[in-house]
Amino acid sequence: MSFELNSLVDARFRLPEVNVPTLERHRPEEAAEFIRAKWGIGELSPAPNMVHLLESNGVRVFSLDPEHGDVDAFSFWRDGLPFVVLNTLKSGERGRFDAAHELGHLVLHGHNGCNTWPKDSEREANQFASAFLMPRLSVRSRVPNNPTTDQVLRAKQHWRVAALALTYRLNDIGMFSEWSYRRCLIELGKLGYRVGEPGGIRRETSQVLDKVFRGLRKQGVSPAHIAAELDITVHDLNMLVFGLVVTALDGAREERPRLERPDLKLVAGGQR
Template identity: 30%
Template sequence: MENTRFNPVQLRRARIARGKTMTVLAKETGISRQMISNYELGKTIPSGNYLVKLISNLNFPKSYFSSGQASNLHGATFFRSQSAATKRARDMQSVRLSFQNDIYSVLSRYVNFPKVDIPEPLDMNVREMTDEIVKSMAMQIRERWGLGTSTPVDDVIRTAEVHGIIVVKTNMTNDKLDAVSEVIGGRPFIMLTDNGESSVRRRFNVAHELGHLVLHAGVESIHDFTTQQLKNTIERQANLFASTFLMPDEAFTESLLSTSLEYYVKMKKYWKTSIQSMVYKTYQLHLINDDQKLYLNKRISWNKWRRVEPLDDMLKVEEPTLFQKVFRMIVDNGIMSEADLLSELKLPFDELECSLGIKLNNKMAVSEPKLRLL
């Protein structure tokens, strides 16, 4: 990328990524809000003194602010738990998602990533999309990826990565926002919020976002829908896709030898999905009636299993590894030193540690020259 003295787009991205308004940033740095606005609009370039204050406050490397045009997202960005997330949280995740594309753009100069291997995404009106179409798409991917129709997916994240989907974990915690997905330049990205979620919740989150990627190419913007429409149409379709992808209807039905809550605990160990999602799937398949579903859900609440279920502390939480493997391949083969590669990525070390899945040496963090006022 071509270097410039100061790129105003980068300042705005850094501020949003840190969850700060212009007013907050102005108060913390002692720079007027109007001046920060002028910086972000490109009307004024910050002096050395003010640039140091911005760098120190936002904790981004100096090279980040002078790097060329930042990557842009294209099409609709989908957020898990969309209706509950605040606009600020969604904006923070959107910027962080663009960071992942920045990382990918650098790493892909040195290593060929797996070829994207997903069916042609559906480009149709979501209101015309039937449950049969959604389920068919989920089974089509299972068949395409050689997963069969009768057994659980062993590792959802690794399977997605093998087929060209970039899955990363972001440096952000927000209990109202689990995951976000987007196709950027033909490459699908799924980004997870660092909420310390259980294995079964993370697997469902990834499958849910995979559903968005292949079902909702026809959605130009989620802002075209009301909150209720998102929940009742788009989110419901992604949930149905995830449920079918993780638990194919016929195989799940054959495995359901009892509808007692105790048996669902045993089923969880096999399918690696939540008890609540299995109860709901059983109801969707008309294997239990309204009263039975109500009874099971009351027992789940009585047992205080709404947030923490049995086996949550036993089932291993899947982790993204693709970026980490590519990073290590570049460094271990002597293509670039770790310090030089981190410097080229031009992102804060707290972001890179999470995205790359590596622990950085504090000494390594001194790849940027220290700034001091004369």
């Protein structure tokens, strides 16, 4: 359904061009470094809002119906367009990692369907996501070897990642002794970080879809009309678009996170 919704939106607005190369012969960390450089993210800078970043580079990002909460996320290429579908029930930190993980699939495993991906594709996508969100040089410049649990919890806020994700990354790049690594995992578990992200960040959402539905509202096109074209309910439509239909319907001016670069502009008409 995400593909059908995108086709409908694409006919009405000019969306960002696809800027996602496939690097199937690259190692995950090399590919992550390449994409960061191509997209203008410095080696020491944390990745900005991941949903906005994907959208600005032509990835069509949609949300997953909560009924499928057992699915973290998935991605695919179709007709030359990359799609990522995210579970919105996870923590904000987990959502960022899922988005980077799916980007890893798009980049490393190309246009092949998931049935043809290599056996270690999930491991490769995890390695890509870790390197993309927590670049080696950046991590080494900010975190000491064998950090305490408190130092890990403070450092994770810089990259806006889960405490366990940062711990795994530190261990992967040789910054933990075996004893310190186990100690940190045990302490994080006792603090609740194995089952959630206490005091976590706000969940990232779509900038493009927000602008699309506000633009449609100004044109007199209601979410009900869009849902009817797709032969689904407004509720089901809302589940695909991060719950943004409600905002478009009532014009609510709720507080929103600061839109991070680049600022997207949609042009009505769909002309390319």
